[in-house]
């Protein structure tokens with residue numbers, strides 16, 4: 154009997170790795186997923202769970218200048234820890250150059266198309282499985298304290314209309330009539346009607362279970378130390394234990410750590426780890442009926458069954474910097490300005506994770522043209538939960554030689 158072909162090897166069991174595995178196994182491929190941790194323990198597990206199709210990129214006009222102003226404020230929504238680090242300075246310069254209107258408009262075209270594809274993928278994944286993940290396709294609210302920010306939010310939402318994403322303005326009284334949780338000081342909200350919310354841990358853990366049932370193999374507690382090269386091809390990976398795993402194709406979906414692995418073969422996917430926190434609250438009498446973002450604070454608030462998740466802050470301080478405890482307190486304090494009953498809530502969990510942020514605000518999805526058999530899916534920053542299922546489909550199609558459902562040079566992992 155002939156030896157079996159080695160599998161397609163997926164590095165990382167976050168939303169990108171799992172989604173890629175899903176689309177590969179759907180097409181009959183043999184897949185092995187490896188992760189250095191327990192499955193679903195990273196950013197993909199602890200995020201806010203807002204599935205925000207058509208969300209704009211981080212690289213918006215004016216954001217880099219605002220970021221510099223916030224640099225010394227540990228409670229600002231975007232905090233860059235001041236330090237002399239050539240890598241960080243290069244990233245910041247490139248980020249600054251991309252914060253302009255023309256790039257923003259080009260990003261919106263790409264992200265809106267990717268969002269539409271991801272929406273289709275979410276729906277079909279959920280229809281074909283029994284994943285219990287509190288999926289709600291009823292939109293999310295951008296809740297504003299002030300009339301001026303509500304006007305501005307309405308203008309931002311209008312930018313998505315040409316791409317087919319609907320939104321509507323809701324005044325504060327209507328919001329409070331829907332749900333008494335909102336304080337009288339809240340001015341109103343913009344409702345993004347086509348979006349959704351999901352419990353991210355329940356979704357990724359459920360997806361991993363479904364994949365295993367469909368024959369995808371998993372290896373946990375395996376850290377990839379390097380890619381194995383033979384000539385111009387990648388033929389698998391070497392673990393930190395020294396063990397080598399052979400693969401027909403290798404998919405680098407290791408979140409913000411993908412860059413470290415790629416550097417071993419002189420490939421650069423420049424990313425900064427942008428840490429965010431969540432704090433889960435229980436014991437609340439009223440919770441918002443939809444997920445929302447508290448506009449003036451950039452804090453996301455998502456209801457999951459009897460829990461309310463507060464998530465936010467984008468902190469660029471390198472890996473393993475100590476948690477900034479005041480940021481967790483800030484989540485609750487800010488939320489208390491918009492919602493009733495927060496003072497009586499009980500903190501049920503706290504968490505921090507890293508968003509993989511490229512300097513141009515776009516993910517890197519596709520084939521590595523310098524090395525046969527290597528594919529990349531990372532850099533989704535604040536949007537990985539939303540765009541992961543669509544990106545995974547593009548990757549699977551590319552790996553198997555099909556025409557990808559969406560293509561753009563702006564997503565190429567070779568662009569850096």
Ligand SMILES: Cc1cc2nc3c(=O)[nH]c(=O)nc-3n(C[C@H](O)[C@H](O)[C@H](O)COP(=O)(O)OP(=O)(O)OC[C@H]3O[C@@H](n4cnc5c(N)ncnc54)[C@H](O)[C@@H]3O)c2cc1C
Nearest residue numbers: 165167168169189197200201203377408429536537538539
């Ligand atoms: C606070 C916060 C809130 C967020 N809210 C939202 C939101 O509301 N909506 C949204 O769309 N997105 C949100 N995001 C962003 C989203 O969570 C990320 O973009 C997404 O999870 C990235 O997925 P990933 O699969 O690329 O990476 P990860 O989830 O980080 O997965 C990478 C995996 O690779 C593994 N790995 C790394 N190195 C190795 C190695 N050497 N060997 C083996 N395995 C390795 C890791 O263990 C990990 O499991 C949020 C993020 C944060 C931090």
